[in-house]
Amino acid sequence: MDAEERKIPSHEVTYARLRDMILYGHLAPGAPVTIQGLIADLGAGMTPVREAIRRLTAEGALLPQGNRRVAVPQLSSEMLDQVAFARLAIEPKLAELAGGRLTPAQIDRLEAIDGKVNRAIEAGCLSDYLAANHAFHFALYKAAEAPVLLDLARSLWLRAGPSLRAVIARYGRETAPDLHREALAAMRSGDAKALAGAIERDIQQGVDHVRQSLAESS
Amino acid sequence: MDAEERKIPSHEVTYARLRDMILYGHLAPGAPVTIQGLIADLGAGMTPVREAIRRLTAEGALLPQGNRRVAVPQLSSEMLDQVAFARLAIEPKLAELAGGRLTPAQIDRLEAIDGKVNRAIEAGCLSDYLAANHAFHFALYKAAEAPVLLDLARSLWLRAGPSLRAVIARYGRETAPDLHREALAAMRSGDAKALAGAIERDIQQGVDHVRQSLAESS
DNA sequence: TGCTGGATAATTTGATCAAATTTCTTGAAC
DNA sequence: GTTCAAGAAATTTGATCAAATTATCCAGCA
Incomplete structure (x- = not known):
């Protein structure tokens, strides 16, 4: 090695x-x-x-x-708003671009990664969940073949990263609708717009979680 | 010093x-x-x-x-599209945020900077024009007090930078409508939405210039 | 065309200098 | 006599540089 x-x-x-x-x-x-x-x-x-x-x-x-x-920066409420705005502007676009280019093999791979996400949720392992969730999003985004937007997305995830730690406390997100599954369905049917919408709602959901966690801890 | x-x-x-x-x-x-x-x-x-x-x-x-x-990267047509998309997503928002916070003194300062832009155009000095244009946009964006979005905008300008060199060839942009003046008018009347619109069109105009330059040189 | 050796440039380490923080001491006030 | 504060010393940490190492590129040759 x-x-x-x-x-x-x-x-x-x-x-x-x-x-x-x-x-x-x-x-x-x-x-x-x-x-x-x-x-x-x-x-x-x-x-x-x-x-x-x-x-x-x-x-x-x-x-x-x-x-x-x-x-390590502490995300203020204002900064979280900015990160959320930028993520919602960039990442659905990446998903849409990726939607038109995904091969069945790539979708299979994404489904496998999403399996890891779900297993991590069931096992209650936050570290695995964060890694698998990140892998899912970026495996999708990479398929967009848009390096500039990909870099921006990476930067935005990095800014949000440390605050995900705060989510540890309120780690009961199984109740939320599974938007990854919706996204996968949109991929299978080749509907790029629906895929973008699912990703947009997934981001919104994640941001809401962080926002609530920050509100509680302050 | x-x-x-x-x-x-x-x-x-x-x-x-x-x-x-x-x-x-x-x-x-x-x-x-x-x-x-x-x-x-x-x-x-x-x-x-x-x-x-x-x-x-x-x-x-x-x-x-x-x-x-x-x-130094050579901006491909695809990358230019991505930079354009991201700039149009981020910078009008920055302008809108700034619009609600601008003091009269800041607007005076922006007007002074715009004077430099126009003088550089008249003098035909591209280097001064690029510096003054950059100063105008970022003096405005800084007023938005949104460091995350500001960083993203900075990164996007850096990506576009080297290709502005290509614009040297077709340096007859005095004919275009003066969108900085429109932006200043919107600032004076306190219309944040109109300001965002003016900036959006200014970006679009600039991107179109670069796109044409790239098309010609290829 | 493919290979080999020299030249060039990037990587990495360790040493040295400068700045900042912390701690300790000392003096004065209560 | 105790406590607080100001200042100075010491330690920690960052910044910079120069030398040694290693990888890459390029030219000459088989």
Whole structure:
């Protein structure tokens, strides 16, 4: 397994690891992210860590504090509104574009991923759920072949990531309508518009969850 | 003037310089951006240059080629469509948000900046025009107090930047309706919706220009 | 056309310097 | 005598640079 990693630069690996920590809510909002701390935790050199932090700062996943430190941002209500607006503007479009290009094999793959999502919900494993949900959305979005919009979506998910941690408390989302299933049905029938609509409602649902969690914790 | 710069970290200065080079079309699309080259050109150290490149890569202003080099991206027609879609989704919203918060003093400032835009057009100085046009839009967007959307807009302008160079060829845009003036009128009357509409048409006009330029040069 | 060696550039590490935060001490006031 | 606060020392952390390593590119040759 070392033979593969040897080809990937260390700063890419470090970036991916830090990104996933943020994306899956392993870092608390407001927690300081220090270079030295990551060197110790990830066992990486200084330069790779610096670059990972810079990249994620540029993507909005980390917030520079006035002094020259960075921290995990705490999403305020206003920022959540902005993220929600942008996600609702970008991601349904990605879904619509993807809708016209999906092959049956890709739909099968998405259905398999959605199975993982449901299993994670049943097992009550939030970490798995967040990873599988992310995989589902981005496997779909990647099919749109729209790299610019894909990058924007990635940035927006990163901004929302740390706050998903707050959802841990109110983790009873099985009652909500399963919009992934609706999306899959739209894919099978080749209805790109319906697919976009399902994704739009899925996003809205997720944002409402986070908004309620933030309201409760404040 | 050195007393002020001494407080700003070198990697910030390097980032700003490289960003402006991209933003104002000083770098040709497809041109390779090397670390060593920037060390020589900007007279900066290696670490600041690396970080500037990473940041701009994360923002989509530079594109990593499979080998470990980066280059200024050439906007394809598909990518331009994506940038246009995202800009039209985000920036009118920023204008609308700003519309409700603009003070008369801020509007005066915007009018002054627009004067610079017009003077640059009359003088036929593209570089000044691009800088002033950028300043006009972002002075307005900053008033929206929506940092997330502002970051997205910045990223989108960076992606479009290098291709504005192509507009040099067909630099006769005085004939187009002056949408900045319309926008200023909407600001004065406090009509946020009209302001958003003016900005939307301004973006559309700019995108059409770039699209035609790309079509001609291909 | 395919391969090999030199040149070039990117990656990574470690060392050094500068800034910021924390802690400790000292002095004064209550 | 105790407590609070201001200031200084020490520690932690970030910024920058230079050298060593490694991967990639390119030219010459079989």
